[in-house]
Amino acid sequence: xxxxxxxxxxxxxxxxxxxxxxxxxxxxxxxxxxxxxxxxxxxxxxxxxxxxxxxxxxxxxxxxxxxxxxxxxxxxxxxxxxxxxxxxxxxxxxxxxxxxxxxxxxxxxxxxxxxxxxxxxxxxxxxxxxxxxxxxxxxxxxxxxxxxxxxxxxxxxxxxxxxxxxxxxxxxxxxxxxxxxxxxxxxxxxxxxxxxxxxxxxxxxxxxxxxxxxxxxxxxxxxxxxxxxxxxxxxxxxxxxxxxxxxxxxxxxxxxxxxxxxxxxxxxxxxxxxxxxxxxxxxxxxxxxxxxxxxxxxxxxxxxxxxxxxxxxxxxxxxxxxxxxxxxxxxxxxxxxxxxxxxxxxxxxxxxxxxxxxxxxxxxxxxxxxxxxxxxxxxxxxxxxxxxxxxxxxxxxxxxxxxxxxxxxxxxxxxxxxxxxxxxxxxxxxxxxxxxxxxxxxxxxxxxxxxxxxxxxxxxxxxxxxxxxxxxxxxxxxxxxxxxxxxxxxxxxxxxxxxxxxxxxxxxxxxxxxxxxxxxxxxxxxxxxxxxxx
Amino acid sequence: xxxxxxxxxxxxxxxxxxxxxxxxxxxxxxxxxxxxxxxxxxxxxxxxxxxxxxxxxxxxxxxxxxxxxxxxxxxxxxxxxxxxxxxxxxxxxxxxxxxxxxxxxxxxxxxxxxxxxxxxxxxxxxxxxxxxxxxxxxxxxxxxxxxxxxxxxxxxxxxxxxxxxxxxxxxxxxxxxxxxxxxxxxxxxxxxxxxxxxxxxxxxxxxxxxxxxxxxxxxxxxxxxxxxxxxxxxxxxxxxxxxxxxxxxxxxxxxxxxxxxxxxxxxxxxxxxxxxxxxxxxxxxxxxxxxxxxxxxxxxxxxxxxxxxxxxxxxxxxx
Numbered sequence: 001x002x003x004x005x006x007x008x009x010x011x012x013x014x015x016x017x018x019x020x021x022x023x024x025x026x027x028x029x030x031x032x033x034x035x036x037x038x039x040x041x042x043x044x045x046x047x048x049x050x051x052x053x054x055x056x057x058x059x060x061x062x063x064x065x066x067x068x069x070x071x072x073x074x075x076x077x078x079x080x081x082x083x084x085x086x087x088x089x090x091x092x093x094x095x096x097x098x099x100x101x102x103x104x105x106x107x108x109x110x111x112x113x114x115x116x117x118x119x120x121x122x123x124x125x126x127x128x129x130x131x132x133x134x135x136x137x138x139x140x141x142x143x144x145x146x147x148x149x150x151x152x153x154x155x156x157x158x159x160x161x162x163x164x165x166x167x168x169x170x171x172x173x174x175x176x177x178x179x180x181x182x183x184x185x186x187x188x189x190x191x192x193x194x195x196x197x198x199x200x201x202x203x204x205x206x207x208x209x210x211x212x213x214x215x216x217x218x219x220x221x222x223x224x225x226x227x228x229x230x231x232x233x234x235x236x237x238x239x240x241x242x243x244x245x246x247x248x249x250x251x252x253x254x255x256x257x258x259x260x261x262x263x264x265x266x267x268x269x270x271x272x273x274x275x276x277x278x279x280x281x282x283x284x285x286x287x288x289x290x291x292x293x294x295x296x297x298x299x300x301x302x303x304x305x306x307x308x309x310x311x312x313x314x315x316x317x318x319x320x321x322x323x324x325x326x327x328x329x330x331x332x333x334x335x336x337x338x339x340x341x342x343x344x345x346x347x348x349x350x351x352x353x354x355x356x357x358x359x360x361x362x363x364x365x366x367x368x369x370x371x372x373x374x375x376x377x378x379x380x381x382x383x384x385x386x387x388x389x390x391x392x393x394x395x396x397x398x399x400x401x402x403x404x405x406x407x408x409x410x411x412x413x414x415x416x417x418x419x420x421x422x423x424x425x426x427x428x429x430x431x432x433x434x435x436x437x438x439x440x441x442x443x444x445x446x447x448x449x450x451x452x453x454x455x456x457x458x459x460x461x462x463x464x465x466x467x468x469x470x471x472x473x474x475x476x477x478x479x480x481x482x483x484x485x486x487x488x489x490x491x492x493x494x495x496x497x498x499x500x501x502x503x504x505x506x507x508x509x510x511x512x513x514x515x516x517x518x519x520x521x522x523x524x525x526x527x528x529x530x531x532x533x534x
Numbered sequence: 535x536x537x538x539x540x541x542x543x544x545x546x547x548x549x550x551x552x553x554x555x556x557x558x559x560x561x562x563x564x565x566x567x568x569x570x571x572x573x574x575x576x577x578x579x580x581x582x583x584x585x586x587x588x589x590x591x592x593x594x595x596x597x598x599x600x601x602x603x604x605x606x607x608x609x610x611x612x613x614x615x616x617x618x619x620x621x622x623x624x625x626x627x628x629x630x631x632x633x634x635x636x637x638x639x640x641x642x643x644x645x646x647x648x649x650x651x652x653x654x655x656x657x658x659x660x661x662x663x664x665x666x667x668x669x670x671x672x673x674x675x676x677x678x679x680x681x682x683x684x685x686x687x688x689x690x691x692x693x694x695x696x697x698x699x700x701x702x703x704x705x706x707x708x709x710x711x712x713x714x715x716x717x718x719x720x721x722x723x724x725x726x727x728x729x730x731x732x733x734x735x736x737x738x739x740x741x742x743x744x745x746x747x748x749x750x751x752x753x754x755x756x757x758x759x760x761x762x763x764x765x766x767x768x769x770x771x772x773x774x775x776x777x778x779x780x781x782x783x784x785x786x787x788x789x790x791x792x793x794x795x796x797x798x799x800x801x802x803x804x805x806x807x808x809x810x811x812x813x814x815x816x817x818x819x820x821x822x823x824x825x826x827x828x829x830x831x832x833x834x835x836x837x838x839x840x841x842x843x844x845x846x847x848x849x850x851x852x853x
Contacts, residue, residue, distance in 0.1 A: 057699070068598060112701075112735075161839075256665075272779060273848055392820070395821075405723045421726050429809075432820075440809050440823075442802060446730060480731065
């Protein structure tokens with residue numbers, strides 16, 4: 001269901017150019033909007049798979065009730081909105097600006113119900129997130145306060161245990177201009193507790209200070225310090241200190257050099273096996289714009305860690321070097337090419353303390369991606385090819401991944417637009433002595449089509465079709481490894497000159513799990529929506 | 535490492551010297567549109583009433599914009615107030631011989647950023663913006679933000695009419711649409727990945743792009759609520775740790791952290807995995823694929839249930 005609704009959302013946007021995107025549809029904000037919907041789900045099969053991520057309204061629901069108010073005399077502004085169904089998922093939020101916008105208050109509450117897609121009966125999971133914010137201008141500075149409470153009650157199919165966790169987050173940031181730069185000071189606290197009392201309570205307090213300055217006409221520097229104090233289950237306090245320096249240097253009208261250095265000092269007494277002690281990261285990226293609309297960038301990252309071996313016998317220093325490069329520009333007036341490549345190499349690999357002492361990690365990884373955008377009249381055709389190789393020399397293992405995407409969107413006439421995209425992904429994996437290794441790296445196919453038409457000045461039609469599937473041989477007979485999904489969405493809309501709308505929709509969706517039929521579902525939703533503006 | 539630090543230190547020092555010394559005196563004249571504000575005097579600003587005489591409907595509708603309370607403030611200096619705060623001094627616009635105006639539809643991305651950051655310097659400086667990939671790709675502030683509330687769209691209906699099936703959050707103030715719409719207008723392929731069978735619940739309205747991505751770099755450091763594992767544990771708090779027994783790829787030294795095993799947008803495999811079932815573990819533990827309880831999943835079978843880290847078992851068999 002979600003897939004199809006989503007395909008509708010983006011049917012129109014995908015008709016836009018990749019390089020010079022036409023503006024997305026602008027938000028229509030009259031003073032008041034009421035949007036009532038009636039939905040009937042004709043449903044067969046596994047409702048938990050259907051509601052894996054969220055629970056859409058069934059029956060009557062308030063698609064939207066929003067009110068927008070602006071007053072240029074008192075210089076205040078308000079927008080409040082409620083969407084959804086109190087029995088199912090809902091979202092409510094409001095923003096208020098006062099006193100010339102120097103005070104901004106915001107708040108939101110959202111609740112989602114969903115399921116672990118298990119074939120047998122599982123309790124409904126629920127997540128509720130409430131948030132309140134206050135941003136107050138104080139002279140040239142700005143103080144931002146934020147409070148968030150995240151409640152997650154999740155229930156899974158056996159043998160997984162339920163998770164009933166709460167996370168409270170409080171954050172205060174003071175930011176101000178400072179000379180030709182800015183200063184930001186912050187403090188936050190994140191408190192986690194598990195109502196099943198399986199996971200320990202965790203409290204993280206963070207202090208941070210970030211300062212930036214423009215030094216001369218060509219150099220901008222930013223420095224920062226962050227300190228995390230983490231207490232797990234009443235044990236010893238863990239501490240992580242981070243220092244960072246980053247900046248940009250103009251080397252000319254067309255050339256810039258970005259650079260950064262980050263150092264982390266970790267003291268994690270909670271961890272009793274392999275643990276990080278220090279981590280250093282150095283990055284650099286050179287960008288240059290050539291003539292004729294071509295640009296290129298070259299980047300490098302050096303990541304070095306001090307890792308205490310799990311038996312505490314030694315400190316090892318694994319190093320990761322990563323290079324990236326990108327070239328992009330126009331091959332012709334209507335043709336744009338972007339090519340990017342990356343290579344990274346792990347060295348100084350830690351000793352493995354287990355029965356098989358061979359190194360566990362991909363020591364070399366390389367990838368190449370090319371994208372071609374062809375602007376044809378009122379449309380765009382785009383094609384992407386990506387190939388990646390990962391190698392573990394110690395285990396004589398190789399993974400090759402290839403993905404292609406071909407898409408296009410066209411405004412065929414003022415009244416008709418269409419889009420289509422096809423994505424395909426394939427992997428070839430090999431490991432010494434493991435003939436079935438390849439079977440676990442499944443390919444996948446996704447195709448999506450859409451059409452939007454103005455039948456007259458007041459009647460409109462839109463439709464999308466999305467199909468997904470895998471070619472997984474699924475040796476472990478697990479769900480979600482060999483499936484096919486087909487999702488249609490068709491809508492007919494009548495819009496009156498005053499902006500009020502009536503929409504009729506039909507959505508036949510089908511999901512078929514070839515391994516385990518208990519996950520199949522088949523639904524046909526009929527929808528009537530009335531949108532009124534005042 | 536010491537060599538790297540030395541190299542970095544020498545490099546930075548030379549950059550300092552070069553930047554401070556080389557062009558210290560070479561302060562350039564501001565370029566358009568800042569040049570327009572630079573040459574204005576107080577008399578160059580005519581006030582909103584003057585704008586309204588020709589652009590009455592635009593000025594009237596502007597009070598519904600979340601930008602209005604800020605820019606209409608009488609406490610602002612005259613050069614940052616009202617229509618002229620963004621569009622430049624009215625006197626230059628009505629000059630019959632050489633009419634000049636700051637038109638955001640006609641400026642390039644760099645000029646737009648320079649104009650917007652005249653006021654938004656407390657949250658971000660131009661140099662911050664210039665270092666982003668968006669700036670490098672000539673994406674302008676106005677590519678995503680709208681300052682004037684728009685008229686109802688004419689012609690074909692926006693295709694998001696069907697989104698009412700899931701409760702969606704209201705787009706953030708001054709954005710042109712939902713984040714998925716705005717970001718997706720360029721990042722089409724990424725957007726299509728959310729149609730995969732396993733995906734983050736963005737289509738269902740449970741999250742937005744900026745929950746993970748920072749378009750404005752000045753905010754990026756604050757989004758990493760966890761020092762070691764970064765943004766993912768903002769929601770997946772049970773995976774944050776630190777655990778008594780950590781799992782190496784999750785602990786972060788190999789660089790990709792969570793993305794060693796997961797694809798963040800969408801995957802053909804359950805749980806956003808890069809590979810299916812035992813394959814996720816076997817990409818490192820190749821020796822366990824066929825010789826260690828074959829035919830079963832490593833975690834959903836009830837064995838390594840604490841694959842992200844355990845507080846009780848070094849083999850991650852219990853949470």
